[in-house]
Amino acid sequence: MTTERTPGGGYRITRPYNVPNAHVRPNSLDTGTIAWILHKVTGVFLVLYLLIHIFVVSQGVRGEEAFNEALAFVQKPVFVFLDAGLAGVVAYHAFNGLRVVAFDMGWGIRQHKPLFWLSLLLSVAVFLGSLWVVRDLL
Amino acid sequence: MAVMSRADLRSRQVGRVKQPQTIWPWLAQRITGVVLVVLLAIHIGVNHFGNLDKPGVTERTREVIVFSDVAHRLAMWWWWAIDISLLAFVLYHGLNGIRNIALDLGVKSTGDKIISVMLTVIGLAAFAFGMAGIIAFRRYG
Numbered sequence: 001m002t003t004e005r006t007p008g009g010g011y012r013i014t015r016p017y018n019v020p021n022a023h024v025r026p027n028s029l030d031t032g033t034i035a036w037i038l039h040k041v042t043g044v045f046l047v048l049y050l051l052i053h054i055f056v057v058s059q060g061v062r063g064e065e066a067f068n069e070a071l072a073f074v075q076k077p078v079f080v081f082l083d084a085g086l087a088g089v090v091a092y093h094a095f096n097g098l099r100v101v102a103f104d105m106g107w108g109i110r111q112h113k114p115l116f117w118l119s120l121l122l123s124v125a126v127f128l129g130s131l132w133v134v135r136d137l138l
Numbered sequence: 139m140a141v142m143s144r145a146d147l148r149s150r151q152v153g154r155v156k157q158p159q160t161i162w163p164w165l166a167q168r169i170t171g172v173v174l175v176v177l178l179a180i181h182i183g184v185n186h187f188g189n190l191d192k193p194g195v196t197e198r199t200r201e202v203i204v205f206s207d208v209a210h211r212l213a214m215w216w217w218w219a220i221d222i223s224l225l226a227f228v229l230y231h232g233l234n235g236i237r238n239i240a241l242d243l244g245v246k247s248t249g250d251k252i253i254s255v256m257l258t259v260i261g262l263a264a265f266a267f268g269m270a271g272i273i274a275f276r277r278y279g
Contacts, residue, residue, distance in 0.1 A: 024242040040239055047232040054225070054264050058271025064205040067274075075202040083186055090182065094175045101168050133187050 035096055035116045042093045049086065080137045088127030095119035163234055170231040177224045184211075209275045218272070225268045233257040 026033045059070040073079075096119045102108045108115055131138075185203075211217050240253050 040242075043232070043235045044239070047236055050228060050232050051260075051264060054268045054271070058267050058274070060205065060208075060274035061267075061270045067205045067208075071203050071205075087182055087186070090178060094178065097171045098175065101172060104168065130187060 031113045031116050035099070035119070039093060039096050039100070042089050045089065046093060075137070077138050080134050081131070084127055084130035084134060087130040088123050091126035092119060092123035095122050163237075167231060167234050167238070170227045174224075174227055174231055177220065177227065180220060181224055205275070212272070212275045221272055222269070225265060225272075229261045229265055229268075233261045 026036075056070050056074055057067075060067040096116070099108070099112070099115050099119055102115075103112065212221070234257075237250070237253055237257055241250065245253060
């Protein structure tokens with residue numbers, strides 16, 4: 001948010017619409033902004049995970065032993081726990097992505113706030129459900 | 139609201155935001171995203187969490203995923219289709235998402251071209267490596 005002088009000597013609060021990327025510089029943390037930031041942050045995280053994941057599970061190119069060694073390392077209890085967290089992060093990105101696609105189709109825009117909380121709730125449920133599924137490996 | 143002149147309208151426009159040249163990356167991002175919801179549900183359910191009870195094991199055990207489990211799964215042809223399409227779709231969606239963030243941050247045409255080329259190289263390299271990883275199960279399996 002910025003201010004500009006008015007002829008009377010006062011100030012007027014204005015949005016800086018003249019900056020190059022004003023459409024991605026929100027001036028408040030509304031529900032939609034939080035959803036958007038979380039979508040971008042989880043997206044970047046998932047790309048980094050994806051590249052590491054492809055590298056790890058492709059260790060079969062070095063033979064069966066190399067694959068088993070790499071997979072045994074990433075199946076330690078701490079990684080199993082993180083895998084459940086990963087499922088939650090993927091779930092948030094997926095549910096919020098479906099929410100965005102629905103808005104693109106013109107569906108549910110008036111319910112965008114409850115739909116965000118639903119996405120968040122469902123992804124926490126996916127995380128806890130995943131933890132329950134892998135409870136014996138923790 | 140008072141009638142605005144052309145100059146007023148121009149000054150109120152979101153300044154110098156370059157409009158997208160084509161709709162296809164945007165549309166592809168949506169389509170791959172929706173398809174990935176299905177593919178990733180299968181992938182995570184079966185590959186990450188589905189190996190807890192291997193074939194022949196009746197009790198829940200602390201068995202970890204080994205080479206033969208994946209080779210056994212990839213003996214079924216449709217798993218090749220699922221894994222290869224997942225690899226291609228997820229790489230496009232993820233790397234195009236990085237480009238979208240760059241565009242949001244105000245990267246212009248030349249920077250966009252540089253980033254697009256870099257992401258394409260990363261994507262093709264990761265796809266080739268992932269394909270080699272899948273084919274390895276046929277070679278050694």
